[in-house]
Amino acid sequence: MNDFLLTVLRNERVADGIYEMTLSRPEGVQPKGAQFLHIELKDGGRILRRPFCVCDCEGEEITVCYALVGAGTRELASYKPGEKLKVLLPLGNGWDADAFERPVLLGGGMGSAVLPLVARLAKKARPTAYLGFADKGKAVLTERMSALCPTVVCTDNGSLGRKGYVTEILARDVREGKVRPDAIFCCGPEIIYKLLAKEPAFADIPVFVSLEKRMGCGVGACLVCTCGVRTKEGEKNLRVCADGSVFDLREVIL
Numbered sequence: 001m002n003d004f005l006l007t008v009l010r011n012e013r014v015a016d017g018i019y020e021m022t023l024s025r026p027e028g029v030q031p032k033g034a035q036f037l038h039i040e041l042k043d044g045g046r047i048l049r050r051p052f053c054v055c056d057c058e059g060e061e062i063t064v065c066y067a068l069v070g071a072g073t074r075e076l077a078s079y080k081p082g083e084k085l086k087v088l089l090p091l092g093n094g095w096d097a098d099a100f101e102r103p104v105l106l107g108g109g110m111g112s113a114v115l116p117l118v119a120r121l122a123k124k125a126r127p128t129a130y131l132g133f134a135d136k137g138k139a140v141l142t143e144r145m146s147a148l149c150p151t152v153v154c155t156d157n158g159s160l161g162r163k164g165y166v167t168e169i170l171a172r173d174v175r176e177g178k179v180r181p182d183a184i185f186c187c188g189p190e191i192i193y194k195l196l197a198k199e200p201a202f203a204d205i206p207v208f209v210s211l212e213k214r215m216g217c218g219v220g221a222c223l224v225c226t227c228g229v230r231t232k233e234g235e236k237n238l239r240v241c242a243d244g245s246v247f248d249l250r251e252v253i254l
């Protein structure tokens, strides 16, 4: 991991309140799927960096897909091509789809932003993606994912793709044998993790989740980002930034 000065190549609105920023890729850096980066904002009043997963990384470019949430992401959206940003990367443990044969990549809303690089780096695995959004206006990365692997898009109101909650649609497809995952990798709001944990259709399938916690340093030093995890030695508080962000769902205390 290093602190790089990266150039903004593009920064465009891609859906309601959602932007894609493409940055110059530092030479020789290959993030793993589900790793993240930490961006220093230019407004010195915003001291803490903002964490975003590496959405994609190809050729000379690194892509971040982000939702406008507060002052920091609004500032990010104002950056123009040519501006330079200090970016710490790659951070976190990441997730390797190739450790499995038929992984399902499950994205809930902005959690889908973590999936393109995971799918791109799957050389042996044959992943299938399920992406769930509230409605068509919030749907992002559907074309990018469809170009990388078979992708099922779902919206809560049916305005795009299949109608219903993505967890329920995946559970139905698993029960009907339409998809036979040997692992599920998921990134989304915590409610999705709770649903996955109690869904009988997934009881025999390993499930890995990428956790999101407010972060300070991003590198394991400040202990701002801890979460409770059951380990062989008992329950422990682990750091999402340095021990995760990917954990085995059944070990995480939600």
Ligand SMILES: Cc1cc2nc3c(=O)[nH]c(=O)nc-3n(C[C@H](O)[C@H](O)[C@H](O)COP(=O)(O)OP(=O)(O)OC[C@H]3O[C@@H](n4cnc5c(N)ncnc54)[C@H](O)[C@@H]3O)c2cc1C
Binding pocket: 036, 048, 049, 050, 051, 052, 053, 054, 065, 066, 067, 068, 069, 070, 071, 072, 073, 074, 110, 113, 114, 211, 212, 213, 214, 215, 245
């Ligand atoms: C590992 C990781 C990966 C992430 N990947 C993405 C992504 O790919 N796309 C995306 O849209 N969002 C992602 N997030 C969430 C993103 O970091 C926050 O939405 C963003 O920091 C909000 O900043 P803000 O200043 O606009 O919001 P404010 O609410 O004004 O932020 C105030 C403070 O809270 C922190 N904060 C607020 N929300 C979050 C949050 N959900 N997670 C962590 N810190 C937060 C900010 O860093 C800042 O220090 C990720 C978070 C983590 C931890």
Ligand code: FES
Binding pocket: 214, 215, 216, 217, 218, 219, 220, 221, 222, 223, 224, 225, 226, 239, 240, 241, 242
């Ligand atoms: S953010 Fe500092 S330890 Fe995780």
